[in-house]
Amino acid sequence: MKIHIPTPLRVYSDKQDTVSVHATTVGEALNALTAKHPELKKHLYSEEGKLRSFVNVYLNDEDIRYLPEKDATRVGEKDALSIIPSIAGGY
Amino acid sequence: MLKLNEQIYDAIRRHGEETYPYECCGVLLGHSADFVNDVEEAVRAGNIRTDSAHNRYQIAPQELVKIQRLGRERGLDIVGFYHSHPDHPAQWSKTDLAEAHWIGCSYVITAVIDGVAQATNSFLLAGTGEEDKAFEHEVTQVAALEAERC
Numbered sequence: 031m032k033i034h035i036p037t038p039l040r041v042y043s044d045k046q047d048t049v050s051v052h053a054t055t056v057g058e059a060l061n062a063l064t065a066k067h068p069e070l071k072k073h074l075y076s077e078e079g080k081l082r083s084f085v086n087v088y089l090n091d092e093d094i095r096y097l098p099e100k101d102a103t104r105v106g107e108k109d110a111l112s113i114i115p116s117i118a119g120g121y
Numbered sequence: 122m123l124k125l126n127e128q129i130y131d132a133i134r135r136h137g138e139e140t141y142p143y144e145c146c147g148v149l150l151g152h153s154a155d156f157v158n159d160v161e162e163a164v165r166a167g168n169i170r171t172d173s174a175h176n177r178y179q180i181a182p183q184e185l186v187k188i189q190r191l192g193r194e195r196g197l198d199i200v201g202f203y204h205s206h207p208d209h210p211a212q213w214s215k216t217d218l219a220e221a222h223w224i225g226c227s228y229v230i231t232a233v234i235d236g237v238a239q240a241t242n243s244f245l246l247a248g249t250g251e252e253d254k255a256f257e258h259e260v261t262q263v264a265a266l267e268a269e270r271c
Contacts, residue, residue: 034189037153037198038224038246047198073250084222086182093182112186117202119217119228120144120170120177121209 031105033063034112042069056094057101059111060087074113084116123201123227123243123261125149125160130263132163134238137205137231143174148185149201149227150192156245158200158227164188177216178204201227201243208233211240213256221246224254229261 032050035043043049049066053059064071076082087094089103089111097103105111129149136145146168151160166184170177180202189199202223206212211232221228224246231241243261248254 034193036189036223037200037226038222041225047193084220086185088182088186091183091186112189114182114185114189115222116179116182116220117146117148117185117223118170118177118179118220119204119214120173121206121214121216 031059031107032110033059034110036113036115038115039070039073039113042073043067053105055101056087056089056097056103056105056111059105060101086114086116088112088114122157123160123229123245123259124157124264125151125163125261126264127266129160129163130241130261133203133229134231134241136165136203137207137233138236138238140168140205141233141236142207144168144170144176144178144205144207146178146180146202146204148180148188148199149203149229150188150195150197151200153198153200153225158245160200161197162192162195163203164191175207176209199223199226201229203229203231205231205233205238208235211242213244218254218256221254221256222251224248224250227259228256 051062147165149160150162166180168178211230232239244256245259
């Protein structure tokens, strides 16, 4: 499956905007991504190993945090994960 | 440096006037190289901070996913974002920095005073991560449409 990397994190993915991995679940896909590109890990996960609060991961158009099976959600070759840091602000 | 044409620049500023007294927000698609974010398209986004829209903005992640997909289909990357500060200077705030996570992208802020767009400034989110990120004022180069046709 494909994992789409946002512009600020491409410096840690050998400048690739999309990384292909073989996986059967969302969790496996993310593990495969950080195994291929270890530098990504600290930018995606806290020291406790949880996704950082401002990092959103979408399976196609669904936030993985709200999927019933979360990381264990099964994926196929045609699915895509998108990593999207949040955008917010104000004064 | 942020590069964009007059049409996009005006569209960003007009968006802030239209949503006044609330904050507008949007995404800048284009190309990035050698510390230059070259914008080819500005995409409007909804502000989901309806609880405090006069001084806060947030783009729904799902909308960002769709905009990123749109860019990919057109061969464009997300190179920046814009929002407005109603009745407030075009200067980044502590909230803007705390909630900025797209290192290397441009964050464009337009002050909208009494419904009229005033200064527009761009800030590059510099650094390597959350620990050392910082906003740096960057030059905004607005190309006139006439000049582009030559």
